[in-house]
Amino acid sequence: MKIGEVAAASGCHLETIRYYERIGLLPRPARTHSGYRAYTDQDVDRMRFITRGRDLGFSLDEIRSLLRLADDPALSCEQVDALARHHLAEIQARQKELRRMARELERTIAGCAGGRREACAILGALHEAPSSRPAQRRRENVHRAT
Numbered sequence: 665m666k667i668g669e670v671a672a673a674s675g676c677h678l679e680t681i682r683y684y685e686r687i688g689l690l691p692r693p694a695r696t697h698s699g700y701r702a703y704t705d706q707d708v709d710r711m712r713f714i715t716r717g718r719d720l721g722f723s724l725d726e727i728r729s730l731l732r733l734a735d736d737p738a739l740s741c742e743q744v745d746a747l748a749r750h751h752l753a754e755i756q757a758r759q760k761e762l763r764r765m766a767r768e769l770e771r772t773i774a775g776c777a778g779g780r781r782e783a784c785a786i787l788g789a790l791h792e793a794p795s796s797r798p799a800q801r802r803r804e805n806v807h808r809a810t
Contacts, residue, residue: 665703674711681711689714689728722751 671678684690690710693701713734717727729747733739775785 665705665708667701667703670703670708670711673708674715676711676715684711684714687724689724689731720751721755726751 665673667678667681670676670681674681676684681690685692690707693703693707696702710731713731714727717730718724722730726747730744733744733747772786772789775789777783777785781787
């Protein structure tokens with residue numbers, strides 16, 4: 665099967681499939697005599713696994729760990745469960761932070777009376793020093809992991 669067929673079957677872009685090959689999430693496929701990549705049904709299943717993991721918000725490193733766990737019959741489901749529970753806790757913490765950010769933004773918007781830019785409550789609030797930056801630190805960590 666060619667890369668376009670894998671892309672259609674897995675819902676991934678061609679460049680994403682090539683990237684996953686480069687970083688080792690997807691094994692490099694055999695090549696046809698004319699140089700085209702020749703993928704197997706197992707490759708499509710692996711791409712679907714990776715895509716679903718990304719849909720659930722797992723980082724590429726976490727997906728790599730999940731693939732190792734899936735590929736090794738000697739490993740237990742408890743390890744998968746622990747990784748998934750940790751990921752769920754991170755999602756719940758992000759949800760809490762997003763709710764806090766939404767409340768703060770709603771208050772700021774409600775305080776905006778319109779008018780001149782110099783009196784804009786929204787711009788004024790953005791100039792204030794934040795009390796803490798947990799969301800920013802998490803975003804930086806996410807970018808490092810992906």
